[in-house]
Amino acid sequence: MPAPPFDTVLVANRGEIACRIIRTLRALGIRSAAVYTEPDAGARHVREADLALSLGPAPGGYLEIEAVVEACRRAGAQAVHPGYGFLSENAAFGQALAAAGIVFIGPDAQALEVMGDKIRARHQVAAHGVPVVPGAGEPGMTDEELMAVAGTVGYPLLVKPSAGGGGKGMVAVATPRELPEALAAARRTARGAFGDDTLLLERLISSPRHLEVQVLADRHGTTLHLGERECSLQRRHQKVVEEAPSPLLESLPDGSLIRDRLGAAAVAAARSVGYVGAGTVEFLVSADAPGEFFFMEMNTRLQVEHPVTEETVWLGDEPLDLVAWQVRIAAGEPLEVPQSDVEQVGHAVEARVYAEDPSNGFLPSPGIAYGVREPFGEGVRVDSLLEETTPVPEHYDPMLAKIVAWGEDRETALRRLDEALAQTVVLGVHTNLEHLRFLVTDADVRAGRLDTGLIERRGTQPGRWVTxxxxxxxxxxxxxxxxxxxxxxxxxxxxxxxxxxxxxxxxxxxxxxxxxxxxxxxxxxxxxxxxxxxxxxxxxxxxxxxxxxxxxxxxxxxxxxxxxxxxxxxxxxxxxxxxxxxxxxxxxxxxxxxxxxxxxxxxxxxxxxxxxxxxxxxxxxxxxxxxxxxxxxxDPGKAGGGAPAGPGPEVRSPMPGTVVAVPVSNGDRVEAGQLLVAVEAMKMEHRLTAAVAGTVTVLAAVGDPVRRDQLLAVVHPPAELPQEGG
The missing domain is CATH 3.30.700 (Glycoprotein, Type 4 Pilin)
Known part of the structure; x- marks a missing residue:
């Protein structure tokens, strides 16, 4: 058995992805070091690692480069695996590790810098023959300049942060009237999530399918594409259900040819920046003309949905473990596998389980998860942060687990996934489990008729009441x-x-x-x-x-x-x-x-x-x-208090969080539906609007921490005037 490529690897992340990386490190015989902030002191990844080091009380400690580098020194780590999110696509982090003599398990700084900026990435791949979505935007452009060029892009359009990924900050705009507020909201999110509020505008493709291609590249000149994933089932530009291979390509007579063209475009995009490691190139494909596809972005990290590729792809005579290959490539090992030896077997579908309340606008649901029971059975895989009495902090992304089902064909995989979701139990917090079952049994989903707007059109299935x-x-x-x-x-x-x-x-x-x-x-x-x-x-x-x-x-x-x-x-x-x-x-x-x-x-x-x-x-x-x-x-007439009242003049925070915007002032006249306060919680911005027209009293300021149900504003409706002659 070959010696492990590293003695100790620090996992600069949390939650289910940290647990998943630790699992592979253990299989490779590598000592794992976890990091955590105070809200995560009792988290599963802390207990499963061989060593755990505190990043301090601040919830944002996972983003503090100096603190993570110091943790590497204390742990004696030779390398860092960043997972996804946080510092995984941060070029400054890669450079800081290099300066400290620590290996970053990911691409080089140039690839991080170019592909981490959507504007530069568009120019880079277009110069290498990769088709891009029509759009506009350059670093330093003001809102006024973006509004001036929006007409050349055409409506509907999409406002996108140039930095970061994961759909954060994206806002769809149907008319010029909506653009100013969309630009302001996108800049707030981009500034808070990525530290960079540069924006670009892109044409919104009608009936789009979201397809992405997994690539893997070593330092010896080999770049492979490992098949595509279909990620069209999205809500607010966040993926919910993913699968491999794409049912669209599987249904087309020339699907194999389109797959080869997508793979070649993904390889060209990766090679344009000398990419090394595992990465994903994302494309928009028109359902009406599937032979046409457009580059969206490249994620220079492991993707949340990577398990569906691992479950369906073999490299030569070995099942695929992307984390293991990331570690080996970072240590300098060659792939030594030709493209012809990449084999795709069967079908896999993944559903993301979130702590959120579908009956209340999918608001995140922090708390304590208990009574946990995870599914098992043939073809079922679970990547999870859950165990009995798991804290679900308000500070972080609300994803709890990913449930993956494999089958010889798509129908079998979907059936197994539905059965696995039915077996899953999480008490103590609201989850989207029922909504996921609603999706995977939907007639259009079963038939493979997917697009990125399907979830929005379906809405939320009414939650069942207690009998x-x-x-x-x-x-x-x-x-x-x-x-x-x-x-x-x-x-x-x-x-x-x-x-x-x-x-x-x-x-x-x-x-x-x-x-x-x-x-x-x-x-x-x-x-x-x-x-x-x-x-x-x-x-x-x-x-x-x-x-x-x-x-x-x-x-x-x-x-x-x-x-x-x-x-x-x-x-x-x-x-x-x-x-x-x-x-x-x-x-x-x-x-x-x-x-x-x-x-x-x-x-x-x-x-x-x-x-x-x-x-x-x-x-x-x-x-x-x-x-x-x-x-x-x-209310003496109600013995038990009755059902809650409907919307009224009081505006309260739906959950604990931080106020990030207050676009109105005391005494302003507001209309029903007008934005009053924006609260950020669990990496999402929640827009609180006036339910009625009137004069507003504001009770919160930007930067204020707020409790669940805290009163943030009150709208005073105008008093009724007496009628003439009354």
């Missing part, structure tokens, strides 16, 4: 937990809203059911569609007896042994899949036994139940006595 049977199972879980561990004071209440104050008295039914109790014990549970009261008519007193619960006049019997099983619940004699997790372990309330702190309020998240079944998940909240009292005082 009465599921609610009964959740209520039984609350009762089981309280009987086992002590009841929070006032957490249960009777029909009059009075707290029970602990076990005992006429409401303690653990010694057998008592049907027909005149004032039954009640639990109020809140779901997405409003509040529901659950009356406890009976609780188990002996083996084999059930919880007896009444919801809206219907009685349900829940088997206690199954009510909180990790996989199923049994209600009314019917067993069905349902994973239930209850947040009651983070706080110890005061009880008759003297435990806990008398009068203490439970922390945020206490008493929440999370449920999941076949890729569907939901949160159920059990309000405290204080919450119930406040709601009844605010």
């Amino acid at each position: 009465e049977e599921q609610l009964a199972a959740i209520a039984a879980r609350y009762l089981e937990a309280e009987d086992a561990g002590g009841q929070p004071p006032g957490y249960l209440h009777d029909g009059g809203g009075n707290g029970t104050g602990g076990h005992g008295g006429s409401w303690d039914l653990r010694d057998g059911w008592r049907l027909g109790t005149p004032r039954p014990r009640l639990l109020t549970l809140e779901t997405r569609d409003g509040s529901r009261d659950v009356a406890v008519l009976g609780t188990p007193g002996a083996a084999g007896t059930d919880y007896v619960l009444e919801i809206d006049g219907t009685v349900h019997r829940v088997a206690p042994a199954e009510a909180y099983d990790s996989d199923t619940a049994t209600v009314n004699g019917r067993r069905f899949p349902l994973s239930i997790g209850l947040r009651q372990d983070a706080w110890l309330p005061a009880t008759a036994g003297g435990r806990g702190t008398p009068g203490a309020e439970p922390p945020p998240g206490y008493g929440e139940a999370w449920v999941s079944a076949e890729g569907w998940s939901a949160k159920v909240h059990r309000p405290t006595r204080r919450e119930l009292l406040e709601r009844r005082l605010a």
